[in-house]
Amino acid sequence: MHWGDLATVAPAALSSIIYATLQASFHWRFTRHRLRAPRGEPSPLGATPVVSILKPVAGVDDELASNLESFAHLNYPCYELVFGVASHEDPAVPVIQAFIAAHPGVRARLCLTDPGEALNPKVAQLLELARRAEGSVFVISDANVRVRPDYLRSLLAILMRPGVGLVSSVVVGTGERTLGAVVENAQLGSFIAPGVVAAAELAGRSISVGKSMAMRRIDLERVGGFESVASVLAEDDMLGQRFSACGFVVDLCLDPIENRNTSCSLMRTLDRHTRWAKMRRALVPRCFAVEPFNSPLLIAWLTLLFSPTRLALEVWLFAWMLQSLGTFLALRALRPARSNLLLVAAEPLRTLCWFFCWLNAYSNRRVAWRGNAFYIGAGSELVAADEPSSVRSPAR
Numbered sequence: 001m002h003w004g005d006l007a008t009v010a011p012a013a014l015s016s017i018i019y020a021t022l023q024a025s026f027h028w029r030f031t032r033h034r035l036r037a038p039r040g041e042p043s044p045l046g047a048t049p050v051v052s053i054l055k056p057v058a059g060v061d062d063e064l065a066s067n068l069e070s071f072a073h074l075n076y077p078c079y080e081l082v083f084g085v086a087s088h089e090d091p092a093v094p095v096i097q098a099f100i101a102a103h104p105g106v107r108a109r110l111c112l113t114d115p116g117e118a119l120n121p122k123v124a125q126l127l128e129l130a131r132r133a134e135g136s137v138f139v140i141s142d143a144n145v146r147v148r149p150d151y152l153r154s155l156l157a158i159l160m161r162p163g164v165g166l167v168s169s170v171v172v173g174t175g176e177r178t179l180g181a182v183v184e185n186a187q188l189g190s191f192i193a194p195g196v197v198a199a200a201e202l203a204g205r206s207i208s209v210g211k212s213m214a215m216r217r218i219d220l221e222r223v224g225g226f227e228s229v230a231s232v233l234a235e236d237d238m239l240g241q242r243f244s245a246c247g248f249v250v251d252l253c254l255d256p257i258e259n260r261n262t263s264c265s266l267m268r269t270l271d272r273h274t275r276w277a278k279m280r281r282a283l284v285p286r287c288f289a290v291e292p293f294n295s296p297l298l299i300a301w302l303t304l305l306f307s308p309t310r311l312a313l314e315v316w317l318f319a320w321m322l323q324s325l326g327t328f329l330a331l332r333a334l335r336p337a338r339s340n341l342l343l344v345a346a347e348p349l350r351t352l353c354w355f356f357c358w359l360n361a362y363s364n365r366r367v368a369w370r371g372n373a374f375y376i377g378a379g380s381e382l383v384a385a386d387e388p389s390s391v392r393s394p395a396r
Helices: 003-036 064-073 093-102 121-132 151-159 179-203 217-222 235-245 266-283 285-289 296-306 310-334 341-345 347-360
Strands: 051-056 079-085 107-112 137-141 164-174 212-216 249-260 366-369 372-376 382-384
Touching: 003 179, 003 249, 003 296, 003 310, 051 121, 064 093, 079 093, 079 121, 093 107, 107 121, 137 151, 137 217, 151 164, 151 212, 151 249, 164 179, 164 235, 179 249, 179 266, 179 310, 179 341, 179 347, 212 217, 212 235, 235 249, 266 285, 266 347, 266 366, 266 372, 296 310, 296 347, 310 341, 310 347, 341 347
Parallel strands: 051 079, 051 137, 079 107, 164 249
Antiparallel strands: 137 212, 164 212, 366 372, 372 382
16 A cells, blocks of 8 residues: 555544444443343432422423423422523423423422523523522433433432432433434434543543533532532533532433434534534643544545545545444434434534534634623633623634
8 A cells, every 4th residue: 555545544544443442432331331220120229319400491492391291200209390591581481381380299480590690691590590499409401301200210329329429411312303403413312422421431531411410419519509610601511520629429320311302403503513512622622623533434524525536435435334333323322212214324414514513613712602692711711702801812
């Protein structure tokens, strides 16, 4: 093989090794979990503390009513639902009120939160919800997730282990009916979830995912409370880092919860994952810089673009088959009862969309979220877009 052929094959070969290692780590940990606790069996609990499920809500997410309905049937004896909205005019208010009225046996209430309490609008809601909560355990749960009846038992079975301070859930996207939802759910299932699990297995660092997190109230106070992450975008990961710095174990629950994405547009998906990309760049800039090597198909795309030869096309076909197989196996593990062929078929498009988001993360540090515009600094520190800051400087 001469140097030209080696230059064509080597980048995709390296990327394939990295990709296969990450996928193998994901499946290794997932398989061990399934063997220890077969799906469908309730998690054993030595204690059942009162759990407050904190739900910060902003707008009507896909299938919000059905998502909330899943929380009315939890197999746990003592929990409450504390909903928060930043305005009585929020369109989600009637949906929440209807849920509360339909389930008088479920302890649930709706609170008005003050958006001025924190720069991060979600944390601003959590601050008020924590004050209103009565439980000794907090579970943060986004409005766009749907859970199984054993949801709390799975989280608490891990949280109650010695030394554990924070537990978050693996998230899988479901319900796709539009192209944007297909790309969104493929990204969650083939890239985000395996990456989170592999990071915990290979690097020993559990990445906290804010869509579903559990912690004791007293431990949260020890690490500084929600106030300590009031001015960062990645409040979930930074909160996990604070728990780790205080000597707590940050763990991962491998019983997936559903993030319902049914009818979003492709532009909405690109906007969301561009924001997440900018957040990852702010948190771990060196890892983010080499992130494209997690995708052999992307490397093959680039190789084919710059060297349109027969060998480059063969490399692309190999990378496509490898990544399609990896996607199929990951989705089968995460959502076994669903058809995943459409998401597997969308893998080339998903890869290009993800690369677009990755590139866009280097264009600027500005993000828009929940009607607010921010600039992101190191550690995902937020600065309101209308405030002067060196974060805006192109040199940074």
